[in-house]
Every structure is written in structure tokens, then in C-alpha cells.
Amino acid sequence: MPDISRRVFGGLLGGGAVTAVAGPAAAAEAAPAEPAAGERPFAARTAGSGSARPNILVILGDDLGWADLSSYGSPHIETPHLDRLARQGVRFTDAYSGSATCSPTRFSLYTGRYPGRTEGGLAEPIGNRTQGLDPGHPTLASLLKKAGYATALIGKWHCGFLPDYSPTKSGWDEFFGNFGGALEYFSKLGQLGEYDLYEGDATYQDLRYYTTVLTERAVEYVGRDHDRPWLLNLNFTTPHWPWLAEGDEEAGAEIAARIRAGEGLGALLHHDGGSVEKYKEMVESLDAAVGKVLAALRRSGRERDTVVLFASDNGGERFSYQWPLSGQKSELLEGGIRVPTILRWPARIDGRQVSHEPVYTPDWTATLLEVAGARPDPAHPLDGTSLAGYLLRGEKPPERDLxxxxxxxxxxxxxxxxxxxxxxxxxxxxxxxxxxxxxxxxxxxxxxxxxxxxxxxxxxxxxxxxxxx
Missing domain, CATH: 3.30.1120.10 (Arylsulfatase, C-terminal domain)
Incomplete structure (x- = not known):
């Protein structure tokens, strides 16, 4: 499967520098910039030592565009923590989401199958209480749980509302987050106009900036003294609209008042407000949040034996930097589905690598199940292809259609x-x-x-x- 040449890809980046993070602290200072040329083409380290059953941390940004990270060429957004993660692992240039909107991609991640295999996956995206991920369908979480993993989901679920649908009904031991597709970051009023922050199936009151709240929960989870390997799906809503950053409580209160007055969240905000500068703030707050979670993982002593996968759920929207791609969220042009994707596993995969192999969301489900020693349900065959042979054993990358x-x-x-x-x-x-x-x-x-x-x-x-x- 032909790769995009390094010469062509370097030209697409336009010479954009990759910033670094120095030291293990949660708020590490940025080191001198390093060029993307410091990367080398991916090659599997066929011999490795480490846990046969790694922890798995899957982090999703929300509506984050392909080139919104400085390591992907953004000229104005600085993402030192994610850039450092990329330098410690593999950065994928031709990675894709399972669909062009939020819910279908999450279905493809959780099930490892095309969204169109299930009724809930046909919604683009889910916007009412009648649609959702059937609790009887096997998921990444339920299959890993069966294999002995602890499982948790923190953040955006967007695969159905209570009472019929919930992460805790689909294999996750713990859930802390929002059920809907978006929420006002302070009041937590969500897409159905109701309060939408839950711990398990009960509401949880916290009116601080949502990214901050999720980060604290994730830091606590990875820092626990776990007695078995774990899966954590950490699903931020950043930088999804509404366009609010830390400190924007007043603007958030105005939005909340309009929601309470009967204006729907989607109709209210999808094309209302925001700016390139506000979007930059949001992406950089996402980067800082990821940095804090990764610092907690280092402090836990389990960084080496933890697979970290970072990606976006679909392509970028109004203020995203996507050059040179065309299209955006909701479209199947490259800008709607090609997403930044980084994989790190220090025990098994070398750093400072770049892969141009086409991969997409359901592949990661198959890959994570394999590296964890879990088996798919034969009654629900996966549509994704495991990349473990390519990543860990030096096998040729899989040749198949996306x-x-x-x-x-x-x-x-x-x-x-x-x-x-x-x-x-x-x-x-x-x-x-x-x-x-x-x-x-x-x-x-x-x-x-x-x-x-x-x-x-x-x-x-x-x-x-x-x-x-």
C-alpha cells in the first residue's frame, strides 16, 4: 500500500515546527521546537518487553480537525503535550474517523463495526431518547471486561440517553460524563435542554468548566492503585461548540439563559458566535488537559505498560485549521474524516515515528482487543482490521478498503x-x-x-x- 512520500508530506506541513514538553511535571515547560523531519518512517520493534495485558487509555477530542495540532502543521495553535506524545510514539498522517459525525464514529469505536450495522448507528448524530447503542451488543468495554479488565468512560457518551442507554449498560464499570452530543461548558445544560452531567445514572452537580472537571476525574482514575489492567475511554467535548474557554462564565450564563428560554442548543449555537482565537484557546486547553492526565499516568509508574491512543471523533468544523484538506465535519471529503491520530506504547513501540498507512476507527477496536488478549464476539464480526501485526510484529500493513x-x-x-x-x-x-x-x-x-x-x-x-x- 503506497505511502505519501516524506517530501510531499513535509511540504503539506509547510515547515511547521513541532514543540516539545520538557520534564515529567503535569505543566511542563515547552522545550525548543523540533522539525517534523526528526521523525522517521514507522518500523515495528519486533522484540519488546512489557506487560502482555497493557492498560488502555483512549482519548478523543471532539470535532478536532486534522491539522489543529502543531505537530500536524497548525501555524497558530500550540499543543506541546500532544506533540510530546507524538514524539514518544507514532503519528499517523492518513488516519480516519469511522464516520463524519460524532455518534456514528463512537458506535464504530465501541463495536468495531460499521455504524450502519446497528439501528442506533444510523443516526447522524443521535438527537433523541429513542436511539442508542443496544445494551446487548458487545463492545470494546464488555469484551475487555470479560477478559478481566476494569473499564471506565469519562466524558461524552453520545450513544443514547437514559433510561434505556448508558455506558454502564454496555460494559463500562464506571461512567462520569454527559449523555448528549454537546453541552454548555459551565451550566451543563445539554442538547435536550436538560442538565447533563452524570456519575453513573445519577446527576452530579459541578458548575466549573467542563474540561477541567473531566480532567480531574481522569487524573484520579489513572492514579488509582488498580489491581488489574484497565480501559479508560476519555472523551472530551473540547473543542466542540459552544465556543467557550476557561473563564468565560459570563458568556456561558447568557447561553444557558437562552437554552432555559426554550432555544435548542444545536439551533442556538451551531452557527452562532466563536472566533479563531477562541477556538485556539479551546484546543490549547484540551492539550493542557491531556498533559495533566499523562503526567498522572507517569506518576502511577504504569506509563511504560499503557497503550495511549489519541484521536478526534471526526473532522473539524468552522474554525478548524485543515490545510490542505477540503471539506469539514458531516462530509466524506478528507476534511470531514481525516483526523489527527497518535499511538504510544513505550514497552512495545519506539518513538519519533510517522506512519502514512491508511487506518480508521474500527481498526483500533480490533487492535486493542488483540493486544489485550480479548476475543471478538463471533456473532458480531468486526469490520475493523487489527493493526497489531503491522505495529508489533513487522508484518505488512493490511490491504483492505476503508x-x-x-x-x-x-x-x-x-x-x-x-x-x-x-x-x-x-x-x-x-x-x-x-x-x-x-x-x-x-x-x-x-x-x-x-x-x-x-x-x-x-x-x-x-x-x-x-x-x-
């Missing part, structure tokens, strides 16, 4: 080629290694390849549930 289906778009990637159908039903063909911006449509020049990829998409789609009328 598939996406949303109501308005369709897409399939095979190697460097991408088939894309837009909202008007027009088919396009792009060569992503030469044209990551998806501006040079090769459909007319390569009709046979277009037909082959389109047929492959339709074959997969035929096995999924139809969208409700």
Missing part, C-alpha cells in the same frame, strides 16, 4: 485511490498521495477504476441496514 456511508455522501479508499460521491450523486475519483485536497477529479480519465471502486462500495453497503425513510 468504507464510509452517510446519508449525503459515500466514500471508499483503496490504497492511494478514493472513490467519492457528493450530495448531488456525482461520482469522483481522487489520488490522495498526489492530491490530498481532492481537486483533481480523475473519474473521466480512469472510468474502469472508478467503476471497480464504486462496485466495491455498493457491495459493502448492501450488507448494512437501510436508513429509515
Amino acid at each position: 468504507f464510509w456511508r452517510v446519508r449525503r455522501n459515500r466514500a471508499l479508499r483503496r490504497g492511494d485511490w478514493k472513490y467519492y460521491q457528493d450530495a448531488e450523486g456525482r461520482d469522483h475519483l481522487f489520488h490522495l498521495a498526489r492530491d490530498a485536497r481532492e481537486q483533481a477529479d480523475l473519474a473521466a480519465a480512469r472510468p474502469e477504476l472508478l467503476a471497480e471502486l464504486k462496485a466495491a462500495w455498493e457491495k459493502t453497503a448492501a450488507g448494512l441496514l437501510p436508513y429509515p425513510g
Whole structure:
């Protein structure tokens, strides 16, 4: 599977520097900038020592765009803690979310399957109490729990509301966070207009900035004296709208008042307010939060034997920096699904590496199950492909199609080629290694390849549930 060349990728970054974090403290000072050229192409360390059953920490940003980290080329957002995480592991340039919006991607992460395999995964995204992740469906958490792991989810769930749906009904031992897709960061009023911060299935009162609250909970969890390996899904809402940063209580109170007056959160805020500078503040607060959690992990003495996976749930939105990609959240152009993705496992994987292999959300489910010694449920076969052979044993990366289906778009990637159908039903063909911006449509020049990829998409789609009328 061809890679994007280092020369091309370096050009896309535009010479952007990668900042570092010095020392183990939670609020480490930034070290001198290091160029992306300090990375080397990924190569598995086939011999390694460490726990056969690592802890697993999966951290999701919310609507974080592909190039919103300084290590991915942002010219104005500084993310020293995430950049340090990238230098300690592998940074993926061609990593994708399982879908173009929040709920379907979370379904694909939790189940390891296409969102269209389940009724709840058809929602783009979930916005009412009738839809959700069936508690009887096996999940990453339930399968790891069966294998002896402790499991917790802190932050955004967005896979259904009480009373029928909850992380604690789907394999997580503990839950602390919000059920909906967004909330006002101080009042915790959520997408249904109700208070939306819970511990388990009971409301929990805390009117401080939400990112701060989640960070404290995550720091406490990783710092515990665990008697068995654990899975922690840490799902921040940052930098999802509403556009509020630490210290913006007054602006948050105005938003909360409008919600209480009957204005829906989504209709109120999706295209209301914000700025590039406010977005920068939010991303940098996410970076600082991740830094604190990783510092707690270092203090616990289990950093070496913990897999840390950081990604976004879909592409960026209004204020995201996505160059050179086209499109944004909700679309299957690259800007809607290509996401920053970093993997670190000091016991088994060397640092300062970059991988250009196409990977996406359901692959990580399969990978994490394998490295933890857990088995998928044969009644619910995974659509993701484990990357453990590639990452740990030096095997060739898996050759398979990456598939996406949303109501308005369709897409399939095979190697460097991408088939894309837009909202008007027009088919396009792009060569992503030469044209990551998806501006040079090769459909007319390569009709046979277009037909082959389109047929492959339709074959997969035929096995999924139809969208409700």
C-alpha cells in the first residue's frame, strides 16, 4: 500500500515546527521546537518487553480537525503535550474517523463495526431518547471486561440517553460524563435542554468548566492503585461548540439563559458566535488537559505498560485549521474524516515515528482487543482490521478498503485511490498521495477504476441496514 512520500508530506506541513514538553511535571515547560523531519518512517520493534495485558487509555477530542495540532502543521495553535506524545510514539498522517459525525464514529469505536450495522448507528448524530447503542451488543468495554479488565468512560457518551442507554449498560464499570452530543461548558445544560452531567445514572452537580472537571476525574482514575489492567475511554467535548474557554462564565450564563428560554442548543449555537482565537484557546486547553492526565499516568509508574491512543471523533468544523484538506465535519471529503491520530506504547513501540498507512476507527477496536488478549464476539464480526501485526510484529500493513456511508455522501479508499460521491450523486475519483485536497477529479480519465471502486462500495453497503425513510 503506497505511502505519501516524506517530501510531499513535509511540504503539506509547510515547515511547521513541532514543540516539545520538557520534564515529567503535569505543566511542563515547552522545550525548543523540533522539525517534523526528526521523525522517521514507522518500523515495528519486533522484540519488546512489557506487560502482555497493557492498560488502555483512549482519548478523543471532539470535532478536532486534522491539522489543529502543531505537530500536524497548525501555524497558530500550540499543543506541546500532544506533540510530546507524538514524539514518544507514532503519528499517523492518513488516519480516519469511522464516520463524519460524532455518534456514528463512537458506535464504530465501541463495536468495531460499521455504524450502519446497528439501528442506533444510523443516526447522524443521535438527537433523541429513542436511539442508542443496544445494551446487548458487545463492545470494546464488555469484551475487555470479560477478559478481566476494569473499564471506565469519562466524558461524552453520545450513544443514547437514559433510561434505556448508558455506558454502564454496555460494559463500562464506571461512567462520569454527559449523555448528549454537546453541552454548555459551565451550566451543563445539554442538547435536550436538560442538565447533563452524570456519575453513573445519577446527576452530579459541578458548575466549573467542563474540561477541567473531566480532567480531574481522569487524573484520579489513572492514579488509582488498580489491581488489574484497565480501559479508560476519555472523551472530551473540547473543542466542540459552544465556543467557550476557561473563564468565560459570563458568556456561558447568557447561553444557558437562552437554552432555559426554550432555544435548542444545536439551533442556538451551531452557527452562532466563536472566533479563531477562541477556538485556539479551546484546543490549547484540551492539550493542557491531556498533559495533566499523562503526567498522572507517569506518576502511577504504569506509563511504560499503557497503550495511549489519541484521536478526534471526526473532522473539524468552522474554525478548524485543515490545510490542505477540503471539506469539514458531516462530509466524506478528507476534511470531514481525516483526523489527527497518535499511538504510544513505550514497552512495545519506539518513538519519533510517522506512519502514512491508511487506518480508521474500527481498526483500533480490533487492535486493542488483540493486544489485550480479548476475543471478538463471533456473532458480531468486526469490520475493523487489527493493526497489531503491522505495529508489533513487522508484518505488512493490511490491504483492505476503508468504507464510509452517510446519508449525503459515500466514500471508499483503496490504497492511494478514493472513490467519492457528493450530495448531488456525482461520482469522483481522487489520488490522495498526489492530491490530498481532492481537486483533481480523475473519474473521466480512469472510468474502469472508478467503476471497480464504486462496485466495491455498493457491495459493502448492501450488507448494512437501510436508513429509515
